[in-house]
Amino acid sequence: MEFVMFFATAAIALIGALAMVLSPNAVHSALFLLLNFAAISVLFLLLRSPFLFAIQLTVYAGAIMVLFLFVVMLLGAERADATQDRLAWQRPLALGLALVLLIEAVFISVTTIPQTPAVASPEAEAFAAPANLGSVLLTTYVLPLQITGIILLVAIVGVVVLNQRARLRHSLELEQK
Amino acid sequence: MDDIVVQVLIMLVQVVVLVLAISTGFAYLTLFERRLLARMQNRVGPNRAGPGGFLQPAADAVKLFFKEDVIPTLVDRGVYLLAPALAVIPALLIWAVIPFGCLNIAGDYQACFADPATNPNLHNIFQLADIDIGVLYLLAITSIGVYGITLAGWASNSKYAMLGGIRASAQLISYELALSSAVLAAVMMAGTLSTHEVIYQQMTMWFVIPQLLGFVLFLISGTAELVRAPFDLVEAEQELTSGYNAEYGSMKFALFFMSEYIKMIAISAIAVTLYLGGWNAPGLELLGSLMTGMAGPLVGSIAVGLASFLVFLVKVVLILFLFVWMRASWPRVRYDKLMYMGWKWLLPLALLNVAMTAVFVVVLPDALIHSVALFVASLVVMAVAYVVSSRVKPAPSRSRIKMVQPEVPRRPSS
Numbered sequence: 001m002e003f004v005m006f007f008a009t010a011a012i013a014l015i016g017a018l019a020m021v022l023s024p025n026a027v028h029s030a031l032f033l034l035l036n037f038a039a040i041s042v043l044f045l046l047l048r049s050p051f052l053f054a055i056q057l058t059v060y061a062g063a064i065m066v067l068f069l070f071v072v073m074l075l076g077a078e079r080a081d082a083t084q085d086r087l088a089w090q091r092p093l094a095l096g097l098a099l100v101l102l103i104e105a106v107f108i109s110v111t112t113i114p115q116t117p118a119v120a121s122p123e124a125e126a127f128a129a130p131a132n133l134g135s136v137l138l139t140t141y142v143l144p145l146q147i148t149g150i151i152l153l154v155a156i157v158g159v160v161v162l163n164q165r166a167r168l169r170h171s172l173e174l175e176q177k
Numbered sequence: 178m179d180d181i182v183v184q185v186l187i188m189l190v191q192v193v194v195l196v197l198a199i200s201t202g203f204a205y206l207t208l209f210e211r212r213l214l215a216r217m218q219n220r221v222g223p224n225r226a227g228p229g230g231f232l233q234p235a236a237d238a239v240k241l242f243f244k245e246d247v248i249p250t251l252v253d254r255g256v257y258l259l260a261p262a263l264a265v266i267p268a269l270l271i272w273a274v275i276p277f278g279c280l281n282i283a284g285d286y287q288a289c290f291a292d293p294a295t296n297p298n299l300h301n302i303f304q305l306a307d308i309d310i311g312v313l314y315l316l317a318i319t320s321i322g323v324y325g326i327t328l329a330g331w332a333s334n335s336k337y338a339m340l341g342g343i344r345a346s347a348q349l350i351s352y353e354l355a356l357s358s359a360v361l362a363a364v365m366m367a368g369t370l371s372t373h374e375v376i377y378q379q380m381t382m383w384f385v386i387p388q389l390l391g392f393v394l395f396l397i398s399g400t401a402e403l404v405r406a407p408f409d410l411v412e413a414e415q416e417l418t419s420g421y422n423a424e425y426g427s428m429k430f431a432l433f434f435m436s437e438y439i440k441m442i443a444i445s446a447i448a449v450t451l452y453l454g455g456w457n458a459p460g461l462e463l464l465g466s467l468m469t470g471m472a473g474p475l476v477g478s479i480a481v482g483l484a485s486f487l488v489f490l491v492k493v494v495l496i497l498f499l500f501v502w503m504r505a506s507w508p509r510v511r512y513d514k515l516m517y518m519g520w521k522w523l524l525p526l527a528l529l530n531v532a533m534t535a536v537f538v539v540v541l542p543d544a545l546i547h548s549v550a551l552f553v554a555s556l557v558v559m560a561v562a563y564v565v566s567s568r569v570k571p572a573p574s575r576s577r578i579k580m581v582q583p584e585v586p587r588r589p590s591s
Contacts, residue, residue, distance in 0.1 A: 031256070031328075050308060050310045053317075054316070054317045057318075057321065058320050061320070062317060062319075062320025062353070063350065063353075066324070066346050066349070066350055067350065069327055069331075069346060070347060073327070073330075130310055130313070130370055
């Protein structure tokens with residue numbers, strides 16, 4: 001049962017990802033990516049981690065994709081222009097690197113991962129409980145957590161500063177006229 | 178094996194009954210709102226179809242079903258057809274974790290009132306799924322609800338619908354933060370994310386007392402999340418015809434209408450669950466023990482179940498009344514003031530509430546003392562916020578002119 005569920009979900013995730021890359025319309029791409037996120041959140045659920053399921057939906061589907069859609073709609077940038085890439089070597093290089101990555105992934109999965117399907121152990125299940133996850137984040141991993149927070153804060157402050165500078169220049173120009 | 182089949186069957190019946198009940202609730206909520214709005218505006222409201230207008234929702238449904246189903250030529254067909262479904266499905270999914278009563282089918286009413294951590298003997302058929310991340314699930318599903326409106330606006334290929342969709346996505350992202358922060362404080366009081374356990378934690382005192390500020394913030398940002406008046410800029414009739422759903426007709430329009438009202442009931446139900454003690458009321462346990470003594474444990478359990486459902490219903494209707502009252506009382510806010518309020522008032526207040534809750538719960542471990550302290554602190558914060566907000570007005574026009582002026586064709590410089 002779980003096996004079937006896993007392959008169905010994984011297939012949906014892959015189809016979503018492929019369609020996202022191939023779709024010429026940015027809004028359609030965003031929707032396929034949304035499908036991909038939903039499938040991945042179901043995969044988290046199959047791994048007995050309901051917390052990551054909810055976070056995946058809230059953060060990626062509920063916030064980031066909405067922002068993507070908002071920007072695409074605001075700029076009216078649904079259609080990608082069909083002009084040729086300026087960097088002619090970019091596409092073959094990307095294909096070659098992707099091939100290398102694929103071979104590497106297959107090699108590693110064949111050689112190192114045990115052949116039995118993954119089953120969530122009781123310890124993993126206890127770890128995935130939101131209360132335990134929270135206490136680990138705020139005790140053992142408190143420094144990485146704080147650093148992540150500071151990086152995000154710096155990004156926010158940077159956006160505000162850049163925005164204010166542009167606005168200041170505008171008002172200076174207006175006063176000069 | 179048979180056990181699983183029986184469980185799946187019970188769940189299917191629960192789902193079907195739940196969806197039908199919610200749809201009926203939606204239909205009669207429209208009547209409730211129209212009659213109530215009419216009373217508040219000194220009118221009569223729909224009262225012709227059936228006694229007291231009782232059949233009006235049925236008449237509306239028949240009318241919408243038999244309208245011609247038009248799909249405009251230049252819409253993005255796939256997304257246009259997907260959008261109503263994306264609007265209504267999250268609205269229905271929210272209900273999976275909301276306990277709207279406690280009927281223990283195992284025939285033991287005490288299990289409803291016992292500590293869920295030590296008493297697993299509870300099969301509440303008035304709650305579809307008691308998952309241990311219930312509140313997070315609610316937030317996750319609410320955050321997905323924006324897609325229906327946004328995509329409808331984009332796919333319609335019409336400028337009014339598009340403006341409505343853009344407004345919707347900006348507004349919902351902004352108010353979601355305040356909403357989740359308000360919910361977070363209530364979760365911190367309860368110390369759990371399971372909806373049933375949140376209700377259990379309110380057996381002694383409803384969270385509306387210590388979380389008064391959170392409750393007010395939840396109601397305001399909840400209204401904004403529902404894009405209802407006074408925050409209904411998404412469908413502002415005077416500017417945008419009817420906004421995101423301007424190009425939709427027949428049942429597809431009805432689905433949008435339905436999702437808005439079902440979400441309204443759901444937000445009310447969440448408010449009841451998180452702040453007003455859920456299905457619980459004083460005297461339910463007494464009723465259970467009386468009925469069990471008179472007619473056996475199963476009857477006692479059913480009596481408690483029905484009574485708790487009734488209590489839940491009354492509380493939800495009270496909150497719905499508040500929503501209708503708000504719609505009748507306040508005019509629509511201006512867009513920049515909407516953003517100003519969301520980011521500069523609601524979000525900081527919600528964060529302050531989270532910090533306040535954390536400090537008080539840790540410093541004063543006794544539940545009664547920190548509840549009273551938080552209640553007083555909430556009152557103080559709200560009073561200060563009211564005074565400050567009535568003194569400090571957002572700079573009304575200067576910044577707007579600066580932003581708009583560069584687009585005006587330039588005059589020859591002197």
